[in-house]
Amino acid sequence: MNPMKFAIAQINCTLGCLSSNAAKILEAAERAHAQGASLLLTPELSLCGYPPEDLLLRDGFYAACDDELQQLACAAPAGMTLVVGHPHQVDGLRFNAASVLRDGAIITTYHKHELPNHSVFDELRYFTPGDQPCVFEHEGVRIGINICADIWEAGAAQAARGAGAEVLLVLNASPYHLDKQLARHAVIRERTHENGIPVLYANLLGGQDELVFDGASFVMDAHGKLTHQFAAFEEVLGLVEFEHGQPKSGELQPPLDTEASVYRALCLGVRDYILKNRFPGVLLGLSGGIDSALTLAVAVDALGADKVRAVMMPSPYTAQISLDDAREMAQILGVRYDELDIQPTLAAFEQTLAPLFIGRAADTTEENLQARIRGTLLMALSNKTGSLVLVTSNKSEMTVGYSTLYGDMAGGFAVLKDVSKTLVYRLSNYRNSLGYAIPERIITRPPSAELRPDQTDQDSLPSYDDLDGIMACYVERNLSIPEIVARGYAEADVRRVVKLVRINEYKRRQSPVGVRITDRSFGKDWRYPITARYQDDF
Known part of the structure; x- marks a missing residue:
């Protein structure tokens, strides 16, 4: 294989602002082209922003995205290949898609296979799952596409490899929570070991209501070695050079600590x-x-x-x-x-x-x-x-x-x-x-x-060390009262906190949105009924 240079556009998209998002993608493509890159990878649904939620139920939204995508294809630098995430409607079916743009044309489109329906995700509400791999040729190299949740299961990556992919591009809108990057690395490393091909992982950046997308895009070679780790929480145009079919070692930003x-x-x-x-x-x-x-x-x-x-x-x-x-x-x-x-x-x-x-x-x-x-x-x-x-x-x-x-x-x-x-x-x-x-x-x-x-807070609450420990066990890990007590917390404190959790749901339902930093926040993650008498833990 000849030497190649790809680029990852880690951009902060504004949901629904199609022209602005397209302009960001085009500006990144022009910068990447000027620096010798021949392909630009963007995040999941980069054209419209993520998650569009019930905008995806409106036919006009898809039509507007199609128009903007075609304009972007025509405006992109000659000879430059762009991989752009967007919603796609075909014969009444709706897909989470990624299209390959080159020389004014849309040469192929991939439909996401795995549609997450857990935690903050409800893609099955909107999309139909795809079932076909997408592999295209670029400078003599066969390149496959996956989208976000596809990579968390083995099937979509294996299908791309089976269709001849020698490099896998993954478009992501993976929201931040504590320790999320460790999980991303582990999953991509598993896919590289299974398929023996390098992976470029482009992640979205920015805040969208309660969600924060941290970027932190990265690249792994065919052996699961991290060759590039780009910065978190800022826009990045990351350049990746290939030699002999593998990414050469490049920028490696150190991980951020929790605080x-x-x-x-x-x-x-x-x-x-x-x-x-x-x-x-x-x-x-x-x-x-x-x-x-x-x-x-x-x-x-x-x-x-x-x-x-x-x-x-x-x-x-x-x-x-x-x-x-x-x-x-x-x-x-x-x-x-x-x-x-x-x-x-x-x-x-x-x-x-x-x-x-x-x-x-x-x-x-x-x-x-x-x-x-x-x-x-x-x-x-x-x-x-x-x-x-x-x-x-x-x-x-x-x-x-x-x-x-x-x-x-x-x-x-x-x-x-x-x-x-x-x-x-x-x-x-x-x-x-x-x-x-x-x-x-x-x-x-x-x-x-x-x-x-x-007055002090501890007049009416357990110590914050105990309260936060009990909260983490019950709210974030779904442990039962006996399981929490077994971890060393006083049973009276556990029962009291659990009771307070249950009787205050009506308050939380009326609270404003806020930044999600754990994998179980009081927002899209937490859907408990207000009116309920089920108390199996007592």
Whole structure:
């Protein structure tokens, strides 16, 4: 085989913005062509973005994609081959497809075989599975195509190899979660060992509602050796040189540790949600606590200080150190900072309700009033300015319902929705390792909602180490109560947490979307009924 140079376009697509996505693909093709590459591989459904969800039920969507694909084929550099992901409708059947474009023509089209219908995926709702391999010739080399989930099973790759493929191109829209890259590497290594051909793995980049696509595209040779590892969480045009039918060793980016990858996922998720939805900026309630502090740091790193506004809303129970720390952090990060004293509003609410509360002792009702006043003020500012309210609740709180509907749950995007409290602390320390942003006292003081005198979170919850451990077992791993207790957690704590999970489903169903960073988030991954009495674990 003659030497070849291929390119991987790891691009951030905007869902439904066909012309913009096509322009990105064309720009990558022109750059790759100028650097001597003869083939460009793009991610899964790169022409339209992923996942299009019920846009895929509209015939006009397919027609628009077909038109854009043909225009792209005509505009591509002469002699350059492009492999582009797109939805494809044929005789009333709909497919997740990849087409090969060359010299103004679409020379062949592949239909994805394996349609995932689990976790965040529901492709069987929209697509028909393909059943034929696709192998085309490029510079004397036989090249096969797979799409994302195809590679997680043996059949589609074996079919390509059986049809004569000497190199396998895989288009992917593989969303990020913790340790996902290790799983990708393991699967591709298994396919290379089975089929004895190199694999180029191109993954999508960017945030799409709750999903974040981390890119991290890579290449393995026929023996399962990693020859290229491109950067995660940024757009990349990766060049891959072949010699004697195998990819030569090239760029190998080191893996990110847990805190670095999660923090970058949060920033990318926030940035794309705000910018792709054309919000002018964000605002949030800054309490002096660690959750709002981390949310503020992410927002500033994602969008810039000029697009972020922090509002401190003290109540009678707000400690002076909370005010001091909030002011200091706003000054450090250079964001607009306002203080709105909610005590007069709280007094008015209490006076209005007093005749109806006669004979009833104060309880969480009065605590929730404070949270709801704050939510109302933030939403008023959002309406007036157009900026989106960022919700600061974390996954541990969402698990047990330690949050207030129409209060601290009010807003448009929940940055920490899938981040446990213990991980919040780790991320805060990580952020400070990049440059001082979060006052140290915010990290070290006991967490408190400050809705009653001398309150701390641990007054009404197990320790966060225990809570997060139980949550991970029950929510993320589907373990039973006996199985969780067997791992060393107190049975009373386990039963209490599980009960709180079950009775607070109605709250979670009303929460805004937020960045998914685990493989079981409270979003598309979690579909529990609100009304249900099944309790086999008790």
